Amino acid sequence: MLAYRACGCRGKPEGDSRHQKQRRDCMETERSMNADPETVNPAPGFARPLMDWYQAHHRDLPFRRDREPYHIWVSEIMAQQTRIEAMVQYYDRFMTLFPTVQDLAAADEDTLHRAWQGLGYYSRVRNLQKAAQIVARERMPRSKKELQTLPGIGPYTAGAIASISFGEKAAAVDGNVLRVFARLYDIREDVTKPAVKREIEARVLDAMIEPYGEFNQAIMELGALVCTPGTPDCAGCPVNQWCLAKDPASLPVLPEKKRKTEEEKTFLIYTDGYRMHLEKRPAKGLLAGLYGFPEGEVSKDTTGIHPLPRYDHVFTHKIWHIAGWLVPVEQGAMAQMYTPEEIEAGMAVPTAFQPLYKAACRLLAEGIIGRERVSENTQD
Incomplete structure (x- = not known):
């Protein structure tokens, strides 16, 4: 115990940061002195x-x-x-x-x-x-x-x-x-x-x-x-x-995690029955330069629209609570319309939009466009 006591670390408060490094150094020395020399390597030790x-x-x-x-x-x-x-x-x-x-x-x-x-x-x-x-x-x-x-x-x-x-x-x-x-x-x-x-x-x-x-x-x-x-x-x-x-x-001691900010997001997937509208996001900001669906609001009473399953997407500092609607449009009414094959071949749709994209693809494959007005319930 000599090395540990000689430096005056004994008796110091456990939480006193001024002595923590010194205390650790002394504990290492103490362990080396008291251990079987055949089982403890010299520096660099382990x-x-x-x-x-x-x-x-x-x-x-x-x-x-x-x-x-x-x-x-x-x-x-x-x-x-x-x-x-x-x-x-x-x-x-x-x-x-x-x-x-x-x-x-x-x-x-x-x-x-x-x-x-x-x-x-x-x-x-x-x-x-x-x-x-x-x-x-x-x-x-x-x-x-x-x-x-x-x-x-x-x-x-x-x-x-x-x-x-x-x-x-x-x-x-x-x-x-x-x-x-x-x-x-x-x-x-x-x-x-x-x-x-x-x-x-x-x-x-x-x-x-x-x-x-x-x-x-x-x-x-x-x-x-x-x-x-x-x-x-x-x-x-x-x-x-x-x-x-x-x-x-x-261990290790880490700072308390900050609470993530939460945001409600509604995205609209415009479709002409076999293609869907994607647009490139701004060059700066969250998901910059990637393809995504535009934000917007719709009334549940609008004829022909279809709700997509709600979900949450967690970013490092925020959470999006996401709702989506499949919105039919006439062919030729919108630019930047792409088939699923075109999207899969060369467009980066980030993880945040993947559940919307996959749900929309399923509905398009089922020929859902053109059916009667959607239920008031927006969740699966």
């Missing part, structure tokens, strides 16, 4: 057991089969808001369409959005293309610092590319890494705070061993498969003997 575990248990993913920076880059951008298991099919499709940076740089907007359909957060792919155009004209940056000059590449993505593709000793700190290190070092402070993030990044760098990219992937894989949110598999964790957290499930 790194080698972690790497051995990764070699034995990592998932076979297409973007891990080489160190091509373009592959790593695209996969990391896709994975930011999407589970890896769900993302793989989108990655394969994207790489078939855009096998090189030059192909991505030259893609037209509709093809680009269509390739990203289902992943959401379309600003990611627009920034990805902007960055690809810079790389195609110039060169691929090789360092974490340089990579962050490209649109859409932040510290995490830059660290992943720099370490995996170019062997730089660079930390790639995402949500998985924050969670793993908050538990390893019993960090009971909000991990979204810049100072806490910097502390965790410093600890990652201190623990890293070569190959650095593999170390980053191992930490992320540990967070995804073992040190998961809520119910971590501590018994199956390769680094549990170094973990200082007494209650891992309570």
